[in-house]
Amino acid sequence: xxxxxxxxxxxxxxxxxxxxxxxxxxxxxxxxxxxxxxxxxxxxxxxxxxxxxxxxxxxxxxxxxxxxxxxxxxxxxxxxxxxxxxxxxxxxxxxxxxxxxxxxxxxxxxxxxxxxxxxxxxxxxxxxxxxxxxxxxxxxxxxxxxxxxxxxxxxxxxxxxxxxxxxxxxxxxxxxxxxxxxxxxxxxx
Numbered sequence: 001x002x003x004x005x006x007x008x009x010x011x012x013x014x015x016x017x018x019x020x021x022x023x024x025x026x027x028x029x030x031x032x033x034x035x036x037x038x039x040x041x042x043x044x045x046x047x048x049x050x051x052x053x054x055x056x057x058x059x060x061x062x063x064x065x066x067x068x069x070x071x072x073x074x075x076x077x078x079x080x081x082x083x084x085x086x087x088x089x090x091x092x093x094x095x096x097x098x099x100x101x102x103x104x105x106x107x108x109x110x111x112x113x114x115x116x117x118x119x120x121x122x123x124x125x126x127x128x129x130x131x132x133x134x135x136x137x138x139x140x141x142x143x144x145x146x147x148x149x150x151x152x153x154x155x156x157x158x159x160x161x162x163x164x165x166x167x168x169x170x171x172x173x174x175x176x177x178x179x180x181x182x183x184x185x186x187x188x189x
Contacts, residue, residue, distance in 0.1 A: 003043070003046050003047050003048055004047070004048060004049045004051070004052055009043075009048075009052065012039075012043065016035070016036075016039050019035065020032055020035050020036065023035060027079075027080055027083065029079060029083050038188055041187060041188065042184050042187060042188050045174060045183060045184060045187035045188075046180065046183075046184055068087075071083075071084055071087060072084070072087060072088060072091070085099070085100045086100055088100070089101035089104065090104070093105055103142055106145075107142050107144075107145035107148075110145045110146070110148060110149040111144075111145055111148035111149065111156070113149055114148045114149040114150065114151065114152040114153065114155075114156075115152055115153065116152050116153050116154060117152040117153075117154060118148075118149065118150050118151040118152030118154070118155055119149055119150055119152075120150060121150050121151070122150070123150060144156070144159070147159055170186050170187065170189045171186075171187070173186040174186035174187040
């Protein structure tokens with residue numbers, strides 16, 4: 001209905017642009033991309049028509065592929081050098097093993113060392129990735145690494161199942177919401 005009008009879509013985009021720009025300018029590319037993903041999800045849940053979504057997707061997918069190819073080229077000026085190195089380290093971790101991919105590769109080792117049952121919560125084994133300082137910032141994006149090492153495969157599966165249950169509950173709450181605001185809040189979670 002109203003959300004499908006061109007004016008409403010532009011108004012929503014105008015509302016999201018200031019926080020997006022401020023976060024992107026930090027520079028915090030990952031949070032900026034998450035904000036765009038949440039915005040797109042909320043617009044979809046809000047009832048944005050496929051007549052609007054389809055043309056946007058037809059333009060967005062090739063644009064993202066082009067953007068991704070451009071930012072991985074040497075000498076690009078679209079994103080900062082450290083952001084480019086992180087993307088390249090994600091794509092080619094062996095080439096950046098001692099620098100940008102150090103935590104990434106050690107996190108894989110930590111999860112693998114947890115095996116099926118893990119090493120136990122708050123273990124004091126010095127060979128532990130956590131205790132041996134192989135993961136320099138364990139409390140950040142690599143928190144799952146510590147869970148994998150201490151709880152093992154079974155614990156990781158339990159965490160993933162719990163996260164899936166939370167997402168499923170948000171979807172069910174959004175579907176049963178009495179008003180649009182409740183639906184959008186639950187869907188945005």
